[in-house]
Structures are given as C-alpha cells and as structure tokens.
Amino acid sequence: xxxxxxxxxxxxxxxxxxxxxxxxxxxxxxxxxxxxxxxxxxxxxxxxxxxxxxxxxxxxxxxxxxxxxxxxxxxxxxxxxxx
Numbered sequence: 646x647x648x649x650x651x652x653x654x655x656x657x658x659x660x661x662x663x664x665x666x667x668x669x670x671x672x673x674x675x676x677x678x679x680x681x682x683x684x685x686x687x688x689x690x691x692x693x694x695x696x697x698x699x700x701x702x703x704x705x706x707x708x709x710x711x712x713x714x715x716x717x718x719x720x721x722x723x724x725x726x727x728x
Contacts (some may be wrong), residue, residue, distance in 0.1 A: 652677075
C-alpha cells in the first residue's frame with residue numbers, strides 16, 4: 646500500500662535535484678522512496694549528521710579563505726604528511 650504526503654522544500658534545490666535525478670533515471674518521488682527505505686534499513690538517517698568540531702570549523706574556514714598549505718602534486722602532499 647502506498648500513501649501520499651506533502652513536503653515543503655526550497656524551490657531552487659527542488660528543481661536542481663529533479664534535474665540530477667532525471668539523469669540518474671529516477672523521479673523525485675522514487676528518490677524519496679529510496680531515502681525512506683534507507684532510513685528504515687539503517688534505523689535512522691543513512692548518513693552521519695554531526696555538528697562540526699572547532700577544529701573542523703577552523704579547517705573549513707581556512708579552506709574557504711584559501712589559507713594553509715598547498716601542494717603541486719600528490720607526491721608533495723604525501724611527503725608533507727610523512728614529515
């Protein structure tokens with residue numbers, strides 16, 4: 646048996662999500678059903694929902710402000726991580 650419901654979402658995100666889902670071969674309704682099934686299978690949300698720590702917020706801010714170290718290639722990155 647199926648039930649009908651109404652949800653309120655941001656209009657811009659709704660249309661962007663519909664476009665993405667269409668490329669995946671899913672309707673918005675089908676995607677909501679998948680999400681709903683995943684909630685049941687996981688006995689909760691199918692992803693972690695956490696409040697970022699102070700350290701994480703600092704890292705996010707540094708990234709947004711383009712601060713911190715940069716590397717020219719992966720080898721430089723791993724060299725830096727090993728030191």
